[in-house]
Amino acid sequence: MPTGRRIPSGGQLGRNTLNAYAAGLLDGEGCIRWNHSPSVEVTNKHYGVLVQMQERWGGTIRSKGPGVFVWTLYGRKAIKYLGNVCRYSIIKYPQIAVMFEAIKAHPSKRKPLIAKLKRLKNVYTH
Numbered sequence: 001m002p003t004g005r006r007i008p009s010g011g012q013l014g015r016n017t018l019n020a021y022a023a024g025l026l027d028g029e030g031c032i033r034w035n036h037s038p039s040v041e042v043t044n045k046h047y048g049v050l051v052q053m054q055e056r057w058g059g060t061i062r063s064k065g066p067g068v069f070v071w072t073l074y075g076r077k078a079i080k081y082l083g084n085v086c087r088y089s090i091i092k093y094p095q096i097a098v099m100f101e102a103i104k105a106h107p108s109k110r111k112p113l114i115a116k117l118k119r120l121k122n123v124y125t126h
Helices: 015-029 047-057 075-088 093-104 107-120
Strands: 030-034 038-044 060-065 068-074
Touching: 015 030, 015 038, 015 047, 015 075, 030 093, 030 107, 038 047, 038 075, 038 093, 047 060, 047 068, 047 075, 068 075, 075 093, 093 107
Parallel strands: none
Antiparallel strands: 030 038, 038 068, 060 068
């Protein structure tokens, strides 16, 4: 264990650390979508981690199957979450940037941005 670094007791993380951790979860286990409104999903086997995310940003947690859970945010809650984690995201950052472009755009101009968001979902770097 590294010295000089306080380990949060009980797995509770400070706000900035939680934001960075949440960005990592999104990058590795998450999905950003725009159906009728912005939405974010994070799938994980560790229920407690998703509960901590839910306590911070709201949303719902549901079971996806034996031992697999999905935390989902819609609308303003998804936007707030993405705003908190965007500076820490690496893989999903391009999608987050397009999501914010779509949010700011006039509804009549969103369709191409939503299409771009869908295309970015399938882009991986090596």
